[in-house]
Amino acid sequence: MADKIFRVNMSDLSASVEEVPSGWMGLGGRGLTSTVVAAEVEPTCHPLGAGNKLVIAPGLLSGTQAANSGRLSCGAKSPLTGTIKEANSGGTSAQMLAKHGVKALIIEGLPQADKWYGLQVSAKGVTILEETELVGCGNYEVVEKLNSRFGDKCAVITIGPAGEMKLTAANISVKDPGSRLRSCGRGGLGAVLGAKRIKFIAIEATDAKVDIAKPEAFQQAGRAFAKALVDNPISQALGQYGTNVLVNIINEAGGLPTRNFTSGQFAGHESISGETMHDIIVERGGRPKHNCHPGCVINCSQIYPGKDKKYLTSGFEYESIWAMGADCCVDNLDHIAEADHLMDDLGLDTIETSVA
Ligand code: SF4
Numbered sequence: 001m002a003d004k005i006f007r008v009n010m011s012d013l014s015a016s017v018e019e020v021p022s023g024w025m026g027l028g029g030r031g032l033t034s035t036v037v038a039a040e041v042e043p044t045c046h047p048l049g050a051g052n053k054l055v056i057a058p059g060l061l062s063g064t065q066a067a068n069s070g071r072l073s074c075g076a077k078s079p080l081t082g083t084i085k086e087a088n089s090g091g092t093s094a095q096m097l098a099k100h101g102v103k104a105l106i107i108e109g110l111p112q113a114d115k116w117y118g119l120q121v122s123a124k125g126v127t128i129l130e131e132t133e134l135v136g137c138g139n140y141e142v143v144e145k146l147n148s149r150f151g152d153k154c155a156v157i158t159i160g161p162a163g164e165m166k167l168t169a170a171n172i173s174v175k176d177p178g179s180r181l182r183s184c185g186r187g188g189l190g191a192v193l194g195a196k197r198i199k200f201i202a203i204e205a206t207d208a209k210v211d212i213a214k215p216e217a218f219q220q221a222g223r224a225f226a227k228a229l230v231d232n233p234i235s236q237a238l239g240q241y242g243t244n245v246l247v248n249i250i251n252e253a254g255g256l257p258t259r260n261f262t263s264g265q266f267a268g269h270e271s272i273s274g275e276t277m278h279d280i281i282v283e284r285g286g287r288p289k290h291n292c293h294p295g296c297v298i299n300c301s302q303i304y305p306g307k308d309k310k311y312l313t314s315g316f317e318y319e320s321i322w323a324m325g326a327d328c329c330v331d332n333l334d335h336i337a338e339a340d341h342l343m344d345d346l347g348l349d350t351i352e353t354s355v356a
Contacts, residue, residue, distance in 0.1 A: 002028075002058060002103040002210070006126050008119060010196045011050060011109030015126040020103045028060030030086045032104055033075025037084045040106070047079035047188075048166055048195035053108040056097070056157065056201075063098030063210040065219070067226040070095045070293030072157075072174055078187035080168040080352065085187030090292025090301070090315075091174030096155040096203040097121070098210055111197050116164075120150070122204040131199050136161060138345035139173045139181050146202050147179060153205035159198075160347025163190030169352035170194060173344065178303075180314045182292050185349040226297050238300035239289055241274030243318040247326075248273045258326040261355075268331025272321055277304070277333055284309045304337050313340040323354035 003025075005018040027035055033055040045051030054076045061069035072094035078085030097105065100123040111117065118131040134142050139160045146156050156175035163170040170190030171183045212218045229235050237245045247269055250256045254264040270276060281288045287303040292315060306312035316337060324336045343350050 002063065002098045002101050004101050004103060006102050006105045006121065008105070008107045008126050008128065009109045010107065010111045010117070010128075010198070013111065013117075013128050015128060017125045024103070026060075028062070028103070029057055029071065029073040030075070030088065032057045033073045034084050034086055036104060036106060037075050037077065040108075041077050041084075043077075045077060047077045047082065048191060050108075050110040052077045052192055052195075053106055054189065054192045054196065055104055055106050056093075057104040058094035058098040058102070062094040063096075064212065064222075065295065066222045067229055067295055067297045070295055072097075072184070074172050074184040074189050076187075076189055076192045078189065079166070079191045080186075080188040085189060087172065087184035087186045087189050089172075089174045089182040089184045090296070091155065091157075091176045091182040092293060093155040093157050093174050093201075093203055095293065095295075096206065099206050099208040100203070101208075105201070107193070107196055107198065110195060116197050116199050118199055119201040120204070121201060123206065123208065134199050135164065139347055140345050142200055143175050143179050143181070146175075146200060150202045151205055152179070155203035155205070157201040157203075158347070159190040159193050159200075160345060162347040163194035164199070166191040166194045167348070169349050169356060170347055171349045173347055176292055176314070177294055178314070180303075180311075181344045182315055183344065183347075183349065185319075185351065188349075188352070190347050230297050235298045238298050241278050242288075242300050242302050242316065244272075244274035244277050244316065244321050246274070246318045247321060248275065250322075251326075256326050257322050259329055260327060266326035266329075266331070268329075269326065271331040272325040272333050272336065274318075277302070277316065277321075280333060281305070290314060304333075306334065306337070313337045313344065316340060317350075320350035323351045327354055 036055045073088045075086045116131045118129045120127040168188040251269040258266040284305040286305040289299040290301040
């Protein structure tokens, strides 16, 4: 069971391991990150100042065999909205943190020196490392180099140049099982990590198991839950066309954000729809079904190749496609995919950037 809080204070570069307060034991993911921010962050603090805290938490069932339980939640006072913000993503970090027994990682304070740091997480706690090599690097390069440094199976949370520059559209990126990127997108939380001068968090790979009090009952409930997900027609549509299945549906309903939100229907909707995306991926030998973390039974992600049939982007979501497509009057999926790849590398959120 995840029963430890790992706390890092960047002001004095210290790290500690704490017991989880009893009131937080039944919480995980978004519920936990928002509760910690509400309890520990002064509402009037500057989001990029020493008073803000970035809280990272796996879900309650992360690290177990429960289907779709590997999402990671990040929370802080947002530099974009000034309020409590939560953003979450897939990737391998949530499951790895939970297997190390980490209920939440809380990062507070600001370093005194003009230096950058990386955090290395294991079951014993957090080690703060000075970092120079990866500063200024895009997220793809960061993941590649951390794979060499810590091994291919380590989990990685990182910020790109946008986070280093503390842009309010900066996201927090999370390595997926194929060493590609998923994003905790909204609210500029990458800027909070950048303000704390943390370029990456590397989580040691482990095969440790999360303790289950009643394994048989858990397995039985897990099977019923997975079956309910797999049998649901919405899950099946998501597995076939990804979240981009929504383009045609929402366009038909008149709610597709188009031309900077001045219209709800886009003439080029067919060219950027989930159905078209599926056909392009199949024709180019990509993967129309893909999971953002091990144990997902829906597989709404996909690997989208370019015209040269090489990897271009993955996790090509409805939100990115309406934002960089219909809302910007772009009706070419390859162009949107190229922009998606660039933004993943820079660590920029596709929605916040496109609607800015
Ligand atoms: S691949 Fe899609 S359905 Fe599966 S966990 Fe990730 S976001 Fe959810």
